[in-house]
Amino acid sequence: MxxxxxxxxxxxxxxxxxxxxxxxxxxxxxxxxxxxxxxxxxxxxxxxxxxxxxxxxxxxxxxxxxxxxxxxxxxxxxxxxxxxxxxxxxxxxxxxxxxxxxxxxxSNDDPAVDMIQLTRYAAQMLYAPARLLPALPGVRQEAVDQSPMVGLYRGGEIETAPLGAWSSGSLHVTAVRFTNRTGRAIDLELDMRWLRGQWIAATPQHWHLSPHGSEADTTAVYLVSDRPFPAVPLWR
CATH class of the missing domain: 2.60.40 (Immunoglobulin-like)
Structure with a gap:
């Protein structure tokens, strides 16, 4: 950095x-x-x-x-x-x-990877053991503000904060932490239609969030875009 x-x-x-x-x-x-x-x-x-x-x-x-x-x-x-x-x-x-x-x-001269490879790489960087972290030619890490952000997911029930960002060619993927802030006794299903922003794809690590305070109240969502994360408009 x-x-x-x-x-x-x-x-x-x-x-x-x-x-x-x-x-x-x-x-x-x-x-x-x-x-x-x-x-x-x-x-x-x-x-x-x-x-x-x-x-x-x-x-x-x-x-x-x-x-x-x-x-x-x-x-x-x-x-x-x-x-x-x-x-x-x-x-x-x-x-x-x-x-x-x-x-x-x-590294910019290396061939760009596709959306699936880029998302899989981001997931490995977050969850794979350190000794197994991959090296993927053509992918570079980007700086991203990890502060909690407001407005990415409608309703105010989920807290979001970027964890890391990577890019390859014209594609960018940002791993975002989603945390359930409610005390609901049932799982809170992640409905991607409630996601604001112009995204090519959105892939959750897990599709359900348990009530706040449980071990499964947090997951990562991988957002693919055609521009860096800070430049994606969140108007829709």
Whole structure:
């Protein structure tokens, strides 16, 4: 990820370590209220983060020990999500970032995958064990704001928030977390006709959501579009 003023979105899954590599030797100050929930170990330019339990989004700061750079991190821990085991953060103009940009440019020359392959890849990135995460030529990860959003699903009974986004050719897929906010004693069926936006396809990981507070009150929905997620109008 290239840091350009916007905070780096860092999603964690409880009890699973995630590495963050910076272009500098870093120090991260964990606030007292989060110290029992988040373990942070730093070796040179790499931070090893492990969430002990779910916790809401919290702003941390990775500071270069020489004082020349600061990167804000919006850290959140959620049950039932899969994230890549490592995230590399680059600053504009650093050599490693330029090398990665050249690699991404080369990946753009790979043949584009179809909608089914792209959706399957997104599901694997969320749910597959870290050791089995696939590499699919022609697919690149996109930055996406993981803040909860209003208006994606009609009725206000379901909370939605993007989890990750990927693209290939002219196709884009965004994995969105759907959480049932009601206390209904019966399953809440996901009716895609209640979904706002111009989508080519919408595929839920599970077709039913149990009442709020149960283990099955959350699922992921994969939305395929012909443009990046933030550019999809939600007018219909």
């Amino acid at each position: 290239l840091f350009e003023r916007l905070p780096v979105q860092l999603l964690l899954s409880p009890e699973r370590e995630r590495l963050v590599q910076f272009p500098f030797v870093a120090a991260i100050d964990v606030p007292a209220g989060l110290q029992s929930l988040l373990e942070v170990q730093i070796i040179e330019d790499t931070a090893y983060l492990t969430a002990n339990a779910p916790f809401p989004r919290t702003r941390l700061y990775a500071q270069a020990i020489d004082g020349n750079a600061t990167v804000p991190l919006d850290v959140e821990s959620l049950e039932g999500v899969q994230v890549p085991p490592m995230l590399r953060v680059h600053l504009p103009g650093d050599v490693a970032g330029e090398r990665d940009e050249r690699a991404e440019s080369r």
